[in-house]
Amino acid sequence: MSRSQFAIDVPDSLVARARTGCREAFEQIYRRFERPVFTLALRICGNREDAGDVLQDTMLKLFHHLPDYRGDCPFWGWLRQIAVNEALLRLRRQKRLVAEITVEEDDLPQDQGLPPAAAADAALLQRALEALPAATRSVLWLYHAEGYTHDEIAGLMQRTPSFSKSQVSRGTRRLRALLNIEDAVHA
Amino acid sequence: MPDSRARAPLPRDWVDAFGNLPLEAPPEGAWQRIAAALPPIHTPIHTRARRTQWRRPALALAATAFFAAVVPLLPWRSAVDTPLPPPHAPLPAIATRPPRVATPEPLVRPAEVAAAVAAQDASRAARSAPASGAPQTPGHAMPARQDSPAPLDALYTESARLEAVLAQLPDNTVGNVAMLAVSADLQDQVEHIDLALSQPALQESTRAALWQQRVDTLRQLTGVEATQRWQVALDGTAADTAVY
Numbered sequence: 001m002s003r004s005q006f007a008i009d010v011p012d013s014l015v016a017r018a019r020t021g022c023r024e025a026f027e028q029i030y031r032r033f034e035r036p037v038f039t040l041a042l043r044i045c046g047n048r049e050d051a052g053d054v055l056q057d058t059m060l061k062l063f064h065h066l067p068d069y070r071g072d073c074p075f076w077g078w079l080r081q082i083a084v085n086e087a088l089l090r091l092r093r094q095k096r097l098v099a100e101i102t103v104e105e106d107d108l109p110q111d112q113g114l115p116p117a118a119a120a121d122a123a124l125l126q127r128a129l130e131a132l133p134a135a136t137r138s139v140l141w142l143y144h145a146e147g148y149t150h151d152e153i154a155g156l157m158q159r160t161p162s163f164s165k166s167q168v169s170r171g172t173r174r175l176r177a178l179l180n181i182e183d184a185v186h187a
Numbered sequence: 188m189p190d191s192r193a194r195a196p197l198p199r200d201w202v203d204a205f206g207n208l209p210l211e212a213p214p215e216g217a218w219q220r221i222a223a224a225l226p227p228i229h230t231p232i233h234t235r236a237r238r239t240q241w242r243r244p245a246l247a248l249a250a251t252a253f254f255a256a257v258v259p260l261l262p263w264r265s266a267v268d269t270p271l272p273p274p275h276a277p278l279p280a281i282a283t284r285p286p287r288v289a290t291p292e293p294l295v296r297p298a299e300v301a302a303a304v305a306a307q308d309a310s311r312a313a314r315s316a317p318a319s320g321a322p323q324t325p326g327h328a329m330p331a332r333q334d335s336p337a338p339l340d341a342l343y344t345e346s347a348r349l350e351a352v353l354a355q356l357p358d359n360t361v362g363n364v365a366m367l368a369v370s371a372d373l374q375d376q377v378e379h380i381d382l383a384l385s386q387p388a389l390q391e392s393t394r395a396a397l398w399q400q401r402v403d404t405l406r407q408l409t410g411v412e413a414t415q416r417w418q419v420a421l422d423g424t425a426a427d428t429a430v431y
Contacts, residue, residue: 003206005206005210023222023225026225027218027222030218030221031218034212034213034217034218035210035211035212035213036210038211038212038213038217039208039210042211048211048214051211051213052213052214052217055213055221056217056220056221056224059221060221060224060225061382063225065382081382082382085378085381085382089378089381092354093374097350097354098350098351098354114198114199115197115200115201115203117197119197119198119201119204120196120197120198120204120207122207122208122209125204125205126208140205144201144202144204144205145202145205145206145208147202154343155384158343158346158347158381158401159347160340160343160344160347163347172201
């Protein structure tokens with residue numbers, strides 16, 4: 001199991017200083033997490049402009065909600081929840097969260113074996129991810145990259161665990177098909 | 188921009204493949220944008236929320252006055268234009284496309300909106316108060332309904348159905364100022380509930396209460412949004428209340 005790119009330990013003293021409104025401490029936290037937040041937002045939203053807005057909204061929300069942080073979970077996990085919520089909220093406002101792979105479109109064979117060789121090429125994998133519907137891509141990213149469970153994804157997306165399971169299954173098959181095409185093109 | 192053409196060793200599984208993707212850098216000036224939006228230095232965090240509190244009672248009053256004037260007309264109009272669905276109509280499955288709803292029930296009740304806004308004021312005031320030493324739970328931050336919570340699966344389904352109905356409504360950037368404000372406030376409430384739901388180690392009863400609150404708020408939001416579209420379609424938009 002790979003560790004989330006968010007999993008960055010932050011000293012309690014730094015968080016405590018930021019909670020008092022110290023701008024320098026907050027900027028230090030920002031610098032540690034700007035890339036993980038932006039990357040997560042980019043994977044979910046699918047474009048850099050929205051990802052930049054999500055980064056800004058997440059960090060402003062973090063600043064204003066720091067007094068609510070109770071310290072009973074890792075700071076990075078708490079911040080990641082805010083970032084995921086902001087990214088999904090953006091999709092919801094843009095009415096893109098209803099875009100998913102439906103059972104009618106699910107005509108691909110079961111996903112088995114190692115990922116295709118093209119999955120090792122970052123550009124090809126990113127392009128294939130961008131070709132997926134927004135909700136499917138979000139579920140895949142939360143499940144495979146961030147390590148959320150189906151129950152947790154269901155909670156984040158206000159759907160059922162079955163929805164998460166079906167989107168992981170269908171999305172992974174679609175991703176494999178897209179990468180297999182890339183493999184053939186680049187062979 | 189990372190060297191995205193680089194090929195990593197063949198991934199062992201999808202977790203490995205996703206984990207090998209490089210981190211992306213945000214655009215130049217991202218911190219400056221954020222820093223510019225932060226409150227002035229030397230402002231204690233616990234006083235920030237109080238600045239905006241004056242708007243909430245005003246919004247509640249405006250909403251109450253608006254709905255007191257408009258809502259009594261709604262049942263007559265909706266009865267003429269679009270019959271309401273039967274009260275116990277079966278819910279569509281999540282993945283199916285929901286029917287297009289012109290005037291979904293329930294209609295927004297001014298008392299509910301005002302109460303919801305007032306409740307949010309109270310919760311924000313509680314959150315913005317100086318630390319008392321007692322940890323706050325999402326349940327404390329957002330008071331939930333007292334009646335017994337519905338099973339979570341039914342709430343998930345209803346929540347998804349309402350989200351789908353909202354997504355089906357046409358985009359609308361023009362409308363009555365008061366309704367747009369109420370709509371924005373309800374969306375804000377949903378955001379806060381989502382944040383509370385994302386807290387780890389929630390008790391089941393708290394989670395269920397939050398989900399019930401989410402569904403209730405989405406119902407109100409659906410009513411407001413649909414009524415807004417319906418008003419624009421029926422009456423046109425008065426220039427003095429338009430927002431662009």
